Amino acid sequence: xxxxxxxxxxxGPPAVRLIGVSKRYGEVQACASVDLDLxxxxxxxxxxxxxxxxxxxxxxxxxxxxxxxxxIEIDGAxxxxxxxxxxxxxxxxxxxxxxxxxxQLRVWENxxxxxxxxxxxxxxxxxVGELSERYGxxxxxxxxxxxxxxxIQQRVEIIKCLRRDPSILIFDEPTSxxxxxxxxxxxxxxxxxxxxxxRAVALVSHRLDEILRVTDEVTVMRRxxxxxxxxxxxxxxxSLATAxxxxxxxxxxxxxxxxxxxxxxxxxxxxxxxxxxxxDDPEPAARAAGPDVLHLDxxxxxxxxxxxxxxxxxLRVRPGExxxxxxxxxxxxxxxxxxLSSLLGTDDGEVRVAGVPVTTGSAGAMAAAGVAVVPExxxxxxxxxxxxxxxNLWLVDIxxxxxxxxxxxxxxxxxxxxxxxxxxxxxxxLDVPLFSLSGGNQQxxxxxxxxxxxxxxxxxxxPTRGLDVGAIEYVTDRIRQAAEAGLGVxxxxxEIDEILDLASRIVVxxxxxxxxxxxxxxxxxxRIGRLMAGERA
Amino acid sequence: xxxxGRSLDRLSGLGGIIGLYAGCVAIALAIAGLLVExxxxxxxxxxxxxxxxxxxxxxxxGATVGVATPLLLVAVGTxxxxxxxxxxxxxxxxxxxxxxxxxxxxxxxxxxxxxVLLLVLGCSVVGxxxxxxxxxxxxxxxxxxxxxxxxxxxxxxxQLVGYGLKNQWxxxxxxxxxANRQQISQQLDAATRIPRITWxxxxxxxxxxxxxxxxxxxxxxxxxxxxxxxLRMLGFNxxxxxxxxxxxxxxxxxxxxxxxxxxxxxxxxxxAGGDFGNYTLVxxxxxxxxxxxxLVALVARQRASAAVITAIVFAGLRTGSGFLAATGVERRIxxxxxxxxVLALLLPPALLVLQQRRRAMQAGGDRR
Numbered sequence: 001x002x003x004x005x006x007x008x009x010x011x012g013p014p015a016v017r018l019i020g021v022s023k024r025y026g027e028v029q030a031c032a033s034v035d036l037d038l039x040x041x042x043x044x045x046x047x048x049x050x051x052x053x054x055x056x057x058x059x060x061x062x063x064x065x066x067x068x069x070x071x072i073e074i075d076g077a078x079x080x081x082x083x084x085x086x087x088x089x090x091x092x093x094x095x096x097x098x099x100x101x102x103x104q105l106r107v108w109e110n111x112x113x114x115x116x117x118x119x120x121x122x123x124x125x126x127x128v129g130e131l132s133e134r135y136g137x138x139x140x141x142x143x144x145x146x147x148x149x150x151x152i153q154q155r156v157e158i159i160k161c162l163r164r165d166p167s168i169l170i171f172d173e174p175t176s177x178x179x180x181x182x183x184x185x186x187x188x189x190x191x192x193x194x195x196x197x198x199r200a201v202a203l204v205s206h207r208l209d210e211i212l213r214v215t216d217e218v219t220v221m222r223r224x225x226x227x228x229x230x231x232x233x234x235x236x237x238x239s240l241a242t243a244x245x246x247x248x249x250x251x252x253x254x255x256x257x258x259x260x261x262x263x264x265x266x267x268x269x270x271x272x273x274x275x276x277x278x279x280d281d282p283e284p285a286a287r288a289a290g291p292d293v294l295h296l297d298x299x300x301x302x303x304x305x306x307x308x309x310x311x312x313x314x315l316r317v318r319p320g321e322x323x324x325x326x327x328x329x330x331x332x333x334x335x336x337x338x339x340l341s342s343l344l345g346t347d348d349g350e351v352r353v354a355g356v357p358v359t360t361g362s363a364g365a366m367a368a369a370g371v372a373v374v375p376e377x378x379x380x381x382x383x384x385x386x387x388x389x390x391x392n393l394w395l396v397d398i399x400x401x402x403x404x405x406x407x408x409x410x411x412x413x414x415x416x417x418x419x420x421x422x423x424x425x426x427x428x429x430l431d432v433p434l435f436s437l438s439g440g441n442q443q444x445x446x447x448x449x450x451x452x453x454x455x456x457x458x459x460x461x462x463p464t465r466g467l468d469v470g471a472i473e474y475v476t477d478r479i480r481q482a483a484e485a486g487l488g489v490x491x492x493x494x495e496i497d498e499i500l501d502l503a504s505r506i507v508v509x510x511x512x513x514x515x516x517x518x519x520x521x522x523x524x525x526x527r528i529g530r531l532m533a534g535e536r537a
Numbered sequence: 538x539x540x541x542g543r544s545l546d547r548l549s550g551l552g553g554i555i556g557l558y559a560g561c562v563a564i565a566l567a568i569a570g571l572l573v574e575x576x577x578x579x580x581x582x583x584x585x586x587x588x589x590x591x592x593x594x595x596x597x598x599g600a601t602v603g604v605a606t607p608l609l610l611v612a613v614g615t616x617x618x619x620x621x622x623x624x625x626x627x628x629x630x631x632x633x634x635x636x637x638x639x640x641x642x643x644x645x646x647x648x649x650x651x652x653v654l655l656l657v658l659g660c661s662v663v664g665x666x667x668x669x670x671x672x673x674x675x676x677x678x679x680x681x682x683x684x685x686x687x688x689x690x691x692x693x694x695x696q697l698v699g700y701g702l703k704n705q706w707x708x709x710x711x712x713x714x715x716a717n718r719q720q721i722s723q724q725l726d727a728a729t730r731i732p733r734i735t736w737x738x739x740x741x742x743x744x745x746x747x748x749x750x751x752x753x754x755x756x757x758x759x760x761x762x763x764x765x766x767x768l769r770m771l772g773f774n775x776x777x778x779x780x781x782x783x784x785x786x787x788x789x790x791x792x793x794x795x796x797x798x799x800x801x802x803x804x805x806x807x808x809a810g811g812d813f814g815n816y817t818l819v820x821x822x823x824x825x826x827x828x829x830x831x832l833v834a835l836v837a838r839q840r841a842s843a844a845v846i847t848a849i850v851f852a853g854l855r856t857g858s859g860f861l862a863a864t865g866v867e868r869r870i871x872x873x874x875x876x877x878x879v880l881a882l883l884l885p886p887a888l889l890v891l892q893q894r895r896r897a898m899q900a901g902g903d904r905r
Contacts, residue, residue, distance in 0.1 A: 341780045364782020373780065381776040384769075391766065396781045402763045409761075 013076040015040050015168050015200035016061070016092075021070030023056050030056040032224040033070065038168060038200040043190065045215030045232065046204045047244055049329045049494060053224035054204045058170050061202075062094045063087035074168075093166035097173040099157045103146030110145055111160045131159045135189050151182035158189065169193065170202045175210060187214045206244075206330070208237045208533055220244055237533035241328060242525050245494050245532070291355055292316045293488035294340075294371070294457040299349035301335050309335045311512040312349065317457055317488040322479070324503025324520075325492040328532050332512035333492050334376065337461040340490070341373045341381055342366040354456045367396050370456030374446055374463045376492070382446045385435035389427050390416035392434045393449050423448040424474070440471035447475060451482055458482055461492040476502065496525055508532055557885045565881035569874040578866035583874060590860030591853035599739030603812035604826075605852035606741075607632070607803035609748040611830025612837060612844040613755050614665075614799025619839050620759060621792035622772035627672065627687030628800040629827030630694030631665040635801025636808045637698045638664030640708055640722045640818040643809070649726035657729060658805045665801015666794045668694055673793040677786045683793065691827075699820055708818060722818035730816060731809045742810040749845055751799070756841035768792055800827060829855070832879065838886050847882075854878055 014037035023031040031053045038044050048054045059065040061072070063081035071078050074090050081087045101110050112124045128141045137155040145153060154174065161169065171190070175183040191214070194201050205211055211218055212232060220228035220243040228243040294317040301310040310332050317323045327333060338344035339351065345361025352358065353369040360366075366373070375382040383392050393416045394401060401412040416430050425444045427437055434442060443463070450458065460479055464472040480502060483489050493499050499506055504520040508531035516531040570580035591601050611628045618625040639661035643653060672686040701708035702720040710723040731742040759765035770778040771788050779785060803826065807813040814822055833851050837843035854875060861871040 342782075343776055343779055363779045363784040367780060367782055375780075379774075381774075381780050384774045384777050386773045387766075387769065395770065395777065398763050398766055405763050407761055407763060407766060 012040070014038055014073075015075060017073040017076075018057075018061075019071045019073070021057070021060060021067045021072070023060065023065060023067050029224045031060070031067070034221070034224070034226055036219060036226070038202055040167070040200050041195060041198045042216040043194055043201045043203055043214055045211040045218040046202055046221065047206065047208070047211050047218055047240060048221035049206055049244060052221040052244075054221055055172070056224075057221070058094065058172055058202070058204055061087065061170060062092055088164065088166075091165075091167035092170070093161045093164060093168070094170040094172060095154070095157050095161050095174055099153055101145050101153060101156060101160075103144075105145060106141070107139055107143050107145060107148075107156050107159075108141040110156055111141075111163055113160075127163055128159060131162055135159075135162070135192060136185075137189065151185075154182075154186070158186075162193070166199070168200045168202075170204065172204045173206070174203070175205070175207065183210065190214060206328070208240050208244075211240065212237060238526060238529040241533045242496065242529040245326075245328060245496050291318070292352070293319050293354050294490060295352040295355075297350045297352065299339065299351060300347050301339065301344060302347045309512050310339070310346075313509075313512075313514055315490070315507065315514070317490050319488050320483055320486045321505060322483045322489040322491055322503045324499035324506040325490065325509055326496060326499045326506055326528050326532060327494065327509035329494045331510050333461065333494070333509065335512075336509070337373065337376055337459060337492055338381075340366055340371050340459045341375060343381060364396075367453075370454075372450035372453055372455035372458045374443075374450055374458070374460040376461035376465065378442060378446050383434055383442060385442075386433055388431045389420070389425070389434055389437065389445060390430040392445050393419050393452075396449065397453050419448040419452055423478075440467050440474075443467060443471060443475060447478055451478065451487075455487065457488040457490065459490045459492070462494065463491070464493075464495070464498060496528055499528075500525070554885065554889065557888065558882070561881040561884045562878070565877040569877045572873060573866055573870060576867065576870050578864065578870065582864045583861060583866055583871070586860040586864050587854075587857035589857070591857035594860070596739055597856060599735070599741040600812065601849065601852045601856045602739070602741040602745050603810060603852075604855050605848040606745045606748045606810065607807045607813075607826050608830045608833050608852055609752055609844060609848035610799050610803035610806060611827055612833035612848055613748075613752050613841055614796040614803075615831055615834035616837075616839050616841050616844065617755060617759075617768075617799070618669075618792050618796035619834065620772045621768045621789050622775065623676075623789055623793055623796075624684045625669065625672070625687045625793060625796045626684060626831065627669065627690050627694075627797075627827075628803075628830055629823050629825070630687075630691035631668045631797040631800035632804040632807075632827040632830075633691075633698050633823045634668045634694045634804070635661035635663075635665035635797075636804030636818055636822055637701055637708060638667075638801070639805035639808050640725075641701075643725045643729050644710070644723040645708070650728045653726075653729045654731065654809060657725070657809055658802060661801045661805025661808070662798045663801065665804060666798035669793045669797020669800070670790075672797075673790045676793070677790055698818070698822075702818065702820060710817075720820055725809055725816040729809065730811060731806065733811060742806070742812070744806045744810050748806070748848075752841045752845050759841070764788075800830070803827075803830065832883065836882050836886055838889070850882065851879075 016036075016038040018034055018036040020033040020035065021031055022029070022033050034053070034057055036044075036046075036057070046054050046057070056065060060067050061081070063084045063086045066082060072081060073079065079086075079090060081090070081092075102113065105113070108121070108124050108128050111128055112119060125141050128139070131137065132139050132155070135158075137159055139148075139152055139155050139159065145156060148156070174186060187210070190201060190203070193199055203211070203215055215232045217229070217231050218235065218240065219226055220240060222244065228240075294315070296313050296315040299310055299313040300308055303309050313332075313336065315323070325333065325336070335344055339346055339360055342361060342363060342365050350357050351360055351366075353366070353371055356369065358365050358369045373382075379385065384395065387395075390413050394412055398407065401408050401415065413430050419425070420427060420430065423444045425437075425448065426441050434445065437445070447463075458479070463475050463479065467475065476498070479489055479491065491499065491502055500520075500523060506518045506520060506523050506528065507514050508516045508518075508528060510532060518527065566584070569583075573580045573583050590597055592598050611632065615625060615628060639657040642660040643657040646653075668690060669687065672683045672690060675681040675686045676683045698708070699720070702722065703709060705711065708722045710721055715721055731744045733740050733742050759769065767778065767783045768788055770781065771783050771785060775785055804823065807822070807826065808816065808818060813824065813826075829851055830848075833844055833847045836851075837847040858871060858875050861874070862868065
């Protein structure tokens with residue numbers, strides 16, 4: 001989408017202008033030449049999934065993180081924000097997602113925190129009273145913060161922020177802890193702060209509804225880049241959702257270009273034979289026959305407060321079929337994968353693998369029943385970084401190379417060497433610790449282990465996240481080949497392209513519930529986007 | 538990184554480690570020397586006394602080995618629990634309770650003989666494991682961190698054994714043959730003691746061999762068995778381990794029991810070995826062996842093979858210090874000298890861990 005074409009440009013220099021701001025952490029490009037303008041009197045929504053780079057960008061704005069490249073201008077003049085004090089000096093303040101309050105102190109004491117010089121209790125109390133009057137943020141200055149409900153605590157946080165009369169305000173996921181009524185009140189305040197007093201506001205969020213309701217313009221970030229910038233009035237939930245989880249045009253074309261190059265090279269020969277037909281297969285579902293290899297029957301998981309994070313999930317995977325679970329992140333994908341990794345017990349419902357019910361939450365039960373998992377975060381539950389490459393290839397099935405409980409190192413290394421060759425894992429030696437490998441090669445180790453364990457079903461959660469283009473292609477091909485060989489695959493991904501590319505059947509998950517199901521050939525981005533945005537099928 | 542690069546790295550690493558230790562010890566010795574001289578003592582005399590007391594004096598190597606034996610057993614147990622990702626700080630108490638269980642079996646059952654020695658040692662294992670088991674139960678049933686419970690149970694163990702030493706039906710020796718209000722257990726019967734052998738004029742209990750064997754076995758189990766691999770898995774990444782079928786409760790609980798069992802065995806070996814307390818149990822019996830064993834494991838960087846050497850070094854420090862009183866240097870000063878040397882041994886492992894972490898971060902591998 002032509003960002004410049006649709007973006008509204010109010011008159012006057014922007015309060016804040018970011019030009020080409022980039023920040024890299026090791027392998028991860030958190031922000032890649034981001035341009036962003038904040039104008040006075042307007043609320044600018046910044047939308048994106050976890051890890052899209054929103055937080056890094058805001059940290060750069062309030063001086064917590066120094067960018068690697070790019071310039072920041074305030075009212076047209078370039079500035080350097082090397083510390084939060086610098087930022088505060090330029091009138092930038094932030095309302096943090098996790099409050100920066102001291103529970104044991106009183107409200108006025110918290111507001112006074114960070115002030116230099118003599119502490120004038122009277123002045124501060126008066127200011128707190130005045131601010132709560134003006135913005136309708138009623139709060140008792142003498143209450144102990146820890147004893148207040150979260151909604152009121154946030155008022156304190158906002159008062160603390162407004163006390164210095166900032167001209168530029170950043171709200172970082174402000175409603176994540178609020179009830180709907182509290183959110184509504186917050187947004188009233190926010191509009192008043194902006195419109196009546198001509199401040200510039202950035203609202204960081206991953207919630208479509210509030211972005212649509214409160215903002216004047218919206219910037220969508222994905223993988224550290226700005227993928228869309230538009231006036232809020234000229235967009236809707238479905239297109240924002242689609243932008244958020246990716247059109248990935250450039251990525252896709254790059255991938256196509258690469259596989260074309262591979263076809264030219266000799267090593268691509270067998271891969272084309274494996275991949276080619278599947279890509280054009282009009283009825284991949286026809287391959288899916290036989291009994292379900294995985295069946296989730298009304299699976300329900302509640303969090304500590306009793307709210308369901310998975311709500312009566314019904315899911316079936318048949319052999320040879322790739323079932324895609326699409327959805328905006330944080331809608332139950334993690335608990336779903338955790339249940340299938342034996343890391344989380346269910347409160348209700350049943351999981352059957354190849355027809356046999358499996359106890360949930362019991363160490364190793366899912367793996368023993370034949371559920372292979374490529375987890376969303378391999379560092380969390382996929383690898384043991386300190387153990388060797390060979391050991392990591394045998395983590396789950398170690399007994400197969402350990403007659404009588406003694407590990408047969410030779411058998412272990414021999415089979416590991418075969419897997420390293422087969423999965424083209426680039427490692428200097430089988431005995432080096434896994435953490436010395438690159439992320440892409442670590443992911444290949446996980447894939448090699450899980451696919452070689454002769455599973456009944458493969459659960460792949462965000463299997464290509466954080467990988468470079470070559471590794472993405474490799475992992476995608478492997479999953480497709482596995483399905484062609486008759487394995488049932490449950491692909492949990494927030495990459496719409498990945499799902500459209502691979503899945504023969506797509507279910508959409510929202511708020512822990514399955515809200516729609518589409519056959520692969522009848523699915524398109526717009527329909528999935530509407531479902532993800534919360535519309536019922 | 539190429540294979541050549543790595544082996545080169547390893548070589549310079551070994552030289553670097555030796556240099557690091559040498560440097561740290563040299564600095565500690567220099568400071569200690571200055572301190573002794575400044576307070577009017579003679580540094581050379583002090584160091585000569587330490588060498589004399591630990592290795593040079595006739596029979597002193599035997600004494601050092603005798604002290605090293607329980608140190609090594611405690612360290613080996615610590616390594617098992619640490620590898621499982623648990624922090625057991627209660628060895629001193631587990632050791633004490635183990636010794637008490639052993640003393641009860643050896644003196645109150647009215648039997649004696651070589652088989653009873655095995656019973657004594659078996660009971661001390663049970664005593665130590667039981668005490669660690671209390672912490673395990675709290676950890677896995679009530680979610681109380683084992684760091685706290687193991688540590689606090691040390692005090693409870695001391696009180697419990699103290700109670701036992703006040704009551705004749707438990708541990709207190711019969712009133713004949715002891716001073717009126719003395720709290721002491723009956724001496725182990727001669728047949729119930731660990732045999733001592735003499736090598737080149739150095740006498741020590743044969744339990745030293747058993748301790749080395751235990752260290753070798755634990756090293757082998759951790760490296761070569763499925764159980765050991767799973768235990769390490771659990772220690773490094775409990776969630777991956779759970780997914781792969783390692784029950785935290787089962788493996789972690791067993792590791793904690795083993796850890797306590799080894800500490801208890803150390804207590805039994807001290808009681809029946811003859812280097813501590815003259816085959817009797819008295820208040821204050823553990824004499825910091827539990828705490829020092831913890832340091833041994835720390836300095837050995839949780840490797841059972843390295844713990845053998847480290848245990849001997851720490852034992853040497855202890856036996857050597859015994860001779861310091863004879864130099865006329867004030868006790869407070871000699872304590873500082875000893876502390877400086879311990880510090881010098883603890884510093885390198887800490888530095889190495891830091892260096893390793895930095896290197897891993899720079900190596901460009903994907904570790905979080």
